[in-house]
Amino acid sequence: MSLADLQEKRGRLVTEARAALEEIKSNTDESRAAELEQRHDAIMAEFDQVEANIAREERVAAAEARAAEARERNRPHQPNGEARGQDQGETVEYRTAFAKALCGPLEDLTAEERAVLQQGRAEFRAQTAGTTTAGGFTVPTELANQIIKSMLAYGPMYDPGVTTEMVTASGNPIKIPTVDDTAVTAEKHTEATALTDDGGKDVTFGQKSLDAYAYDTEFVRWSWELDQDSIFNMEALLGQLLGERLGRIANRELTIGDGTGDPNGIVTASSLGVTTASATAVTADELLDLIHSVDPAYRIGPKVGFMFNDSTLKAIRKLKDGQGNFLWQMGDVQKGVPGSLLGYNYHINQAMGSIPAAAAATRVALFGDFGKYFVRKVGSPVIGVLRERFWPDMGIAGLIRFDGELGDTAAVKHMITKAT
Numbered sequence: 001m002s003l004a005d006l007q008e009k010r011g012r013l014v015t016e017a018r019a020a021l022e023e024i025k026s027n028t029d030e031s032r033a034a035e036l037e038q039r040h041d042a043i044m045a046e047f048d049q050v051e052a053n054i055a056r057e058e059r060v061a062a063a064e065a066r067a068a069e070a071r072e073r074n075r076p077h078q079p080n081g082e083a084r085g086q087d088q089g090e091t092v093e094y095r096t097a098f099a100k101a102l103c104g105p106l107e108d109l110t111a112e113e114r115a116v117l118q119q120g121r122a123e124f125r126a127q128t129a130g131t132t133t134a135g136g137f138t139v140p141t142e143l144a145n146q147i148i149k150s151m152l153a154y155g156p157m158y159d160p161g162v163t164t165e166m167v168t169a170s171g172n173p174i175k176i177p178t179v180d181d182t183a184v185t186a187e188k189h190t191e192a193t194a195l196t197d198d199g200g201k202d203v204t205f206g207q208k209s210l211d212a213y214a215y216d217t218e219f220v221r222w223s224w225e226l227d228q229d230s231i232f233n234m235e236a237l238l239g240q241l242l243g244e245r246l247g248r249i250a251n252r253e254l255t256i257g258d259g260t261g262d263p264n265g266i267v268t269a270s271s272l273g274v275t276t277a278s279a280t281a282v283t284a285d286e287l288l289d290l291i292h293s294v295d296p297a298y299r300i301g302p303k304v305g306f307m308f309n310d311s312t313l314k315a316i317r318k319l320k321d322g323q324g325n326f327l328w329q330m331g332d333v334q335k336g337v338p339g340s341l342l343g344y345n346y347h348i349n350q351a352m353g354s355i356p357a358a359a360a361a362t363r364v365a366l367f368g369d370f371g372k373y374f375v376r377k378v379g380s381p382v383i384g385v386l387r388e389r390f391w392p393d394m395g396i397a398g399l400i401r402f403d404g405e406l407g408d409t410a411a412v413k414h415m416i417t418k419a420t
Helices: 003-022 030-074 094-103 111-119 224-229 234-256 284-292 310-316
Strands: 164-168 174-179 205-210 213-216 220-222 271-275 304-308 345-348 363-369 373-378 382-386 394-406 412-416
Touching: 003 030, 094 111, 205 373, 205 394, 213 234, 220 234, 224 234, 234 382, 234 394, 271 284, 284 363, 284 412, 304 310, 310 345
Parallel strands: 164 373, 271 412, 304 345
Antiparallel strands: 174 205, 213 394, 220 394, 304 363, 363 412, 373 394, 382 394
16 A cells, blocks of 8 residues: 555544544443444554554655665666667677566666567476475575564653753762742731741742662573574674663653652652542543643643553543544644644653553543653663673673652642542
């Protein structure tokens, strides 16, 4: 399917998904409503696949364009446009025309070469690859030079574009002063009356601490023989996998860490915004309540948005406002416009609980200014290889040091499901 067809299909799927939910009315039979919801979910699953296919087709098209440019640049030509080695009036042989057709674009074939190919040339082979003694012994067993890796989404808490990043060379504690004077007011003044000086309106300061908690991948060993014989660069491959392990642990701890001997995760540090009426569902009104549980002063920053699990996003995609409009809006991949929810960006964080919740009283969504969450990083993650210790084999391990803290708990509020 062409790129244009995929883009057209993406828009059509969104229309079909919305149409499926719009058929559900207050008087719709429960079985019919369930059927329409299943249809919506199936369409949105196909939508996600189409978006992935669009991205892949764009990468392939770019690669093909680069390859075509390289072939055109490297293909030898004579000044008069004829292929080198073919003089004027020279008889064209079938094998020459056939080789040219295989090695280059068909548009480069001359009329004489096309005519020779159209005449054809029958060839018969007796040796076969399927029979070992007839030639199969000469066919090697090959291994593809790419490896299929299982994937698991992680992020976005280690992303400096989402939170506020603080990178330091050392791991000594960093103290951040805080002050919350929002509950203190001024008083009406009476003429010729002395100002009160009893300390009741003094400013109270606080302090947050950013430490440097270390995590490691443990050693992964591989043999000298494997290092020599593998088609892959084992050091690079293992290093990439261990780097992803470090990314996953960082995101998990910065999300749900309890703050005791590890980071105070953003879910743990956030304050209560909304409690849902159901333990297994969320409503459009509850999402609006979550937004407005955060003071307007925090809702104007560049890093304001939602954060939730992908399963929660699936449930939110089905919700409509009072006018029948879907809360979730599809973005535009070509223009770099992300999807949005009620006018705000959102981040998928698989370390969070989800709807339907596995247990009651689960924090399933966050809203607020994520720039108020500070992620302290000690340098960069380290991947090290030891050769002497395990000689002649080798060992590789990864290390990372970081901490996280929500500087202002009023900046980020969470939605929690109903407790039984």
